Amino acid sequence: MAEKATTLSASEVVLDLEDAVPNLPAEKExxxxxxxxxxxxxxxxxxxxxxxxxxxxxxxALRDVVxxxxxxxxxxxxxxxPKVSSPSHVFYLDHLLSxxxxxxxxxxPIGIELQIEDPRGxxxxxxxxxxxxxxxxLIFGPGDFAAAMGMPQLKIGQETAGYPGDIWHYALFRxxxxxRAHGLQAxxxxxxxxxxxxxxERASRRAAQxxxxxxWVIHPDQLDTVNRAFTPGPEQVQRAEEILAALxxxxxxxxxxxxxxxxxxxxxxxxxxxxxxxxxxx
Numbered sequence: 001m002a003e004k005a006t007t008l009s010a011s012e013v014v015l016d017l018e019d020a021v022p023n024l025p026a027e028k029e030x031x032x033x034x035x036x037x038x039x040x041x042x043x044x045x046x047x048x049x050x051x052x053x054x055x056x057x058x059x060x061a062l063r064d065v066v067x068x069x070x071x072x073x074x075x076x077x078x079x080x081x082p083k084v085s086s087p088s089h090v091f092y093l094d095h096l097l098s099x100x101x102x103x104x105x106x107x108x109p110i111g112i113e114l115q116i117e118d119p120r121g122x123x124x125x126x127x128x129x130x131x132x133x134x135x136x137x138l139i140f141g142p143g144d145f146a147a148a149m150g151m152p153q154l155k156i157g158q159e160t161a162g163y164p165g166d167i168w169h170y171a172l173f174r175x176x177x178x179x180r181a182h183g184l185q186a187x188x189x190x191x192x193x194x195x196x197x198x199x200x201e202r203a204s205r206r207a208a209q210x211x212x213x214x215x216w217v218i219h220p221d222q223l224d225t226v227n228r229a230f231t232p233g234p235e236q237v238q239r240a241e242e243i244l245a246a247l248x249x250x251x252x253x254x255x256x257x258x259x260x261x262x263x264x265x266x267x268x269x270x271x272x273x274x275x276x277x278x279x280x281x282x
Contacts, residue, residue, distance in 0.1 A: 204229030
């Protein structure tokens with residue numbers, strides 16, 4: 001699976017030591033050795049490479065970090081931390097990484113991405129988001145969040161037909177606001193039903209509309225759907241370019257067709273072009 005990931009159109013590859021590995025000391029240790037060897041052997045190109053360690057509150061996270069940093073710090077960009085429910089989790093990891101980096105002579109700090117997966121984490125998300133300069137992203141974890149909330153679900157990221165609204169809106173929007181307020185990326189969690197691409201597309205477009213930069217996938221068949229949802233289409237790109245051209249020509253507030261456009265429209269247009277990886281005029 002890791003070898004195949006070197007060929008896929010994913011922006012980031014996350015290798016997992018947490019839920020993908022049985023919660024037994026011998027299994028975790030075997031997975032660490034395999035992961036280190038995999039990172040030393042494979043070339044993931046320009047993709048961001050991350051490793052999801054075990055939760056800080058458990059018994060395996062320390063061994064994960066101690067095994068990874070001296071051996072493959074130059075091969076990874078970030079550690080993904082699951083079930084972050086307190087800024088203290090981040091403080092601990094930040095200090096641990098600083099010590100290991102200093103001991104190994106590592107000059108480039110390892111980044112961290114934080115999964116918000118329970119009510120305590122969501123309540124403290126703003127404090128969590130500012131707990132370390134290493135933080136690069138906040139990630140919503142719908143599966144563990146549903147379990148922690150006592151929501152009657154058995155599929156990760158599923159919708160509830162009988163609920164009069166979007167059951168995920170509050171959590172997603174609160175995380176997005178905290179991420180934006182602290183200059184971080186917001187990333188949505190996965191949909192576990194690999195065959196339901198219609199649900200995946202709805203969930204991806206919802207997250208994109210809330211300002212999320214991306215969404216986790218758990219199977220290559222999900223990649224095209226997610227990449228499409230987070231990439232502005234040709235019509236949206238053309239409209240953004242027209243808005244900026246009009247503002248550059250006339251400035252201030254002016255009429256464009258039947259619509260008033262001003263610098264607020266310009267800021268929105270620049271964001272669309274950035275997401276589409278298109279040149280943004282000054």
